[in-house]
Amino acid sequence: MKKNKANPNDNQDSSEIFNAAVLKKIQQARMAQTSAEELVVGILSANISALSRAITVIESSNKNHFAKANAIINSCLPHANQSVRIGITGVSGAGKSTFIEAFGKHLSSLGKKIAVLTIDPTSSISHGSILGDKTRMDELSKDPNTYIRPSASGETLGGVARKTRETIILCEAGGFDVIIIETVGVGQNEIAVHSMVDFFLLLQISGAGDELQGIKRGVIEIADAIVFNKSDGDNIDKTEQAKAELNRALHFFPPKKSGWIPSVSSCSAKNNQGIAQVEQMITDYIELTKSNTYFDKKRAEQNEFWLLETINDQLKQNFYGNTEIQNLLEKTKKAVQNNESSPFAAAQLLIETYFNSKD
Amino acid sequence: MKKNKANPNDNQDSSEIFNAAVLKKIQQARMAQTSAEELVVGILSANISALSRAITVIESSNKNHFAKANAIINSCLPHANQSVRIGITGVSGAGKSTFIEAFGKHLSSLGKKIAVLTIDPTSSISHGSILGDKTRMDELSKDPNTYIRPSASGETLGGVARKTRETIILCEAGGFDVIIIETVGVGQNEIAVHSMVDFFLLLQISGAGDELQGIKRGVIEIADAIVFNKSDGDNIDKTEQAKAELNRALHFFPPKKSGWIPSVSSCSAKNNQGIAQVEQMITDYIELTKSNTYFDKKRAEQNEFWLLETINDQLKQNFYGNTEIQNLLEKTKKAVQNNESSPFAAAQLLIETYFNSKD
Numbered sequence: 001m002k003k004n005k006a007n008p009n010d011n012q013d014s015s016e017i018f019n020a021a022v023l024k025k026i027q028q029a030r031m032a033q034t035s036a037e038e039l040v041v042g043i044l045s046a047n048i049s050a051l052s053r054a055i056t057v058i059e060s061s062n063k064n065h066f067a068k069a070n071a072i073i074n075s076c077l078p079h080a081n082q083s084v085r086i087g088i089t090g091v092s093g094a095g096k097s098t099f100i101e102a103f104g105k106h107l108s109s110l111g112k113k114i115a116v117l118t119i120d121p122t123s124s125i126s127h128g129s130i131l132g133d134k135t136r137m138d139e140l141s142k143d144p145n146t147y148i149r150p151s152a153s154g155e156t157l158g159g160v161a162r163k164t165r166e167t168i169i170l171c172e173a174g175g176f177d178v179i180i181i182e183t184v185g186v187g188q189n190e191i192a193v194h195s196m197v198d199f200f201l202l203l204q205i206s207g208a209g210d211e212l213q214g215i216k217r218g219v220i221e222i223a224d225a226i227v228f229n230k231s232d233g234d235n236i237d238k239t240e241q242a243k244a245e246l247n248r249a250l251h252f253f254p255p256k257k258s259g260w261i262p263s264v265s266s267c268s269a270k271n272n273q274g275i276a277q278v279e280q281m282i283t284d285y286i287e288l289t290k291s292n293t294y295f296d297k298k299r300a301e302q303n304e305f306w307l308l309e310t311i312n313d314q315l316k317q318n319f320y321g322n323t324e325i326q327n328l329l330e331k332t333k334k335a336v337q338n339n340e341s342s343p344f345a346a347a348q349l350l351i352e353t354y355f356n357s358k359d
Numbered sequence: 360m361k362k363n364k365a366n367p368n369d370n371q372d373s374s375e376i377f378n379a380a381v382l383k384k385i386q387q388a389r390m391a392q393t394s395a396e397e398l399v400v401g402i403l404s405a406n407i408s409a410l411s412r413a414i415t416v417i418e419s420s421n422k423n424h425f426a427k428a429n430a431i432i433n434s435c436l437p438h439a440n441q442s443v444r445i446g447i448t449g450v451s452g453a454g455k456s457t458f459i460e461a462f463g464k465h466l467s468s469l470g471k472k473i474a475v476l477t478i479d480p481t482s483s484i485s486h487g488s489i490l491g492d493k494t495r496m497d498e499l500s501k502d503p504n505t506y507i508r509p510s511a512s513g514e515t516l517g518g519v520a521r522k523t524r525e526t527i528i529l530c531e532a533g534g535f536d537v538i539i540i541e542t543v544g545v546g547q548n549e550i551a552v553h554s555m556v557d558f559f560l561l562l563q564i565s566g567a568g569d570e571l572q573g574i575k576r577g578v579i580e581i582a583d584a585i586v587f588n589k590s591d592g593d594n595i596d597k598t599e600q601a602k603a604e605l606n607r608a609l610h611f612f613p614p615k616k617s618g619w620i621p622s623v624s625s626c627s628a629k630n631n632q633g634i635a636q637v638e639q640m641i642t643d644y645i646e647l648t649k650s651n652t653y654f655d656k657k658r659a660e661q662n663e664f665w666l667l668e669t670i671n672d673q674l675k676q677n678f679y680g681n682t683e684i685q686n687l688l689e690k691t692k693k694a695v696q697n698n699e700s701s702p703f704a705a706a707q708l709l710i711e712t713y714f715n716s717k718d
Binding site: 070073074077078080081162165166169220245246248249251252300303304305306307308310311312314315316318319332333336337338339340341342343344345346347348350351355 | 440
């Protein structure tokens with residue numbers, strides 16, 4: 001059987017992408033210069049430049065960096081896990097950036113250090129760039145207690161998840177108290193983010209009345225809190241209605257294993273109203289789940305989840321990357337869809353082909 | 360790499376299970392006597408005895424029967440797919456058996472032939488027995504238009520799903536117009552059943568007011584209809600309330616790909632009230648989804664789903680059945696849970712071990 005080929009070294013050098021290529025070379029040269037130990041020492045002494053460079057090593061798809069990345073992570077692990085990890089999602093237009101700005105500044109005013117990471121596998125714009133998310137959170141990015149890092153993007157969700165999870169470890173080792181993972185409301189992102197945070201917050205807006213239907217299947221179920229943003233001016237009444245309606249709907253969901261009853265509240269991030277209450281609510285949640293041991297149990301479960309998920313991904317990648325399987329699969333799918341073959345018998349045939357293949 | 364060992368030939372012969380063993384030997388002898396062709400000819404001429412014996416071949420975990428089972432299924436496939444497949448689930452106490460009796464007799468009175476299959480991987484009682492489910496549906500089991508078959512049970516859900524799916528094919532080839540798959544409301548059953556039926560019905564009861572919270576995560580979302588049973592006597596008012604409440608909650612779910620708006624209704628199976636309306640509703644659904652092509656599309660998607668699901672299952676079985684992996688896995692899980700190793704790096708190590716193993 002063939003292992004998946006490593007990504008080719010992506011040192012491109014056409015004039016079109018000249019700046020990006022130059023930047024990459026500088027970064028890679030810098031990475032080569034600094035050893036894993038030096039980066040770890042830097043991270044542990046809260047050196048932001050070392051943290052950023054270490055994250056770049058982790059994000060690199062250059063195979064030569066894998067061992068260095070693993071060395072960094074393993075050295076950081078004993079110093080990690082002391083933060084509160086908060087996932088924030090919401091539809092486009094819910095005001096996520098404004099909310100995170102207000103929320104982050106409030107946390108900073110309480111003396112906390114905040115790292116903001118974003119996940120967006122659908123975008124290929126903001127890769128490693130200092131533009132993108134930072135400009136969306138202009139004020140927060142100037143706050144000395146805050147570190148904003150756009151995600152590695154334009155990759156598979158599995159790849160982004162891995163890099164984000166490992167970036168969390170590095171930020172924690174770097175002394176950040178709160179890690180905020182922001183995700184755009186598309187696809188399977190929310191489920192992935194839910195599996196790497198302690199608290200999952202869904203940001204909503206009230207409006208035409210029908211907009212709640214836009215909430216994706218399953219997202220309400222995994223939310224620990226739903227916060228209606230933009231509750232200001234004419235919108236206050238609508239928000240109160242939407243809150244009442246949502247509270248009724250939440251009755252239809254089974255109680256959470258955490259013992260926590262999902263909270264429905266509102267705020268106006270723009271006017272800085274209701275932000276302190278959100279922070280207090282999350283503090284309450286952390287207190288509850290630490291006292292009933294759910295907090296640590298969930299983190300251990302998440303670690304195991306990512307172990308098994310990664311194994312499963314790799315098994316599938318190897319199977320579907322197999323030459324003989326690739327030649328057979330489309331034909332088999334068609335036969336099965338058209339009821340010419342039982343799906344189970346067809347699967348058996350493919351599996352036998354795979355395990356007997358010379359790949 | 361080692362393939363999963365076939366289940367050992369389970370010809371046991373201790374006095375404790377003497378009757379079961381004798382019965383099995385008789386069945387196996389009978390199976391050996393009758394060829395796949397003979398069984399298929401019997402099925403296609405609506406011979407119930409041939410159908411039952413063919414299903415027993417499919418349910419057999421004796422490796423020697425696999426080729427015969429595949430031959431039967433492949434010969435039946437061109438004659439299958441003409442029925443309506445209905446999944447019925449509901450909590451214990453919702454009156455599923457009474458409902459299926461009343462519903463089945465109504466279908467029979469319309470001149471339809473009905474097969475009732477049950478899925479219960481948690482039970483190991485009714486395996487291949489003529490007791491069990493049949494006695495629960497005493498009257499229906501005497502109806503000449505009806506065939507009741509308890510599922511192969513006490514197995515993995517994947518195994519039960521496979522056998523049920525293939526039993527559906529055989530029943531359809533045998534001329535049954537409606538296939539009812541009944542499942543008890545536990546675990547992942549509903550999701551599996553949802554992936555093998557055209558219409559998914561959730562049977563509920565109203566009552567103390569809080570009982571809706573007992574509806575499992577996700578089950579409301581996949582239901583095409585929710586029918587409150589036992590709407591009789593003092594219960595009628597409560598049912599109307601529960602219906603209204605549920606209708607409000609359904610607003611929070613996104614529209615279905617089928618274009619169908621999930622229906623909330625009530626009946627009293629015991630008094631035979633509301634049963635014809637349920638039948639009419641399902642007929643409406645079938646008409647809608649056949650006219651908008653969703654019906655065929657969904658069946659093709661289900662076939663592909665089971666193909667990929669089976670492949671994935673087998674890949675995992677092979678991995679977790681590997682001796683070296685078994686020796687490493689628990690230790691690795693612990694290290695990952697205790698933050699001594701990154702889940703991703705640990706997964707990579709296990710995957711490398713697996714692909715380099717001599718199994």
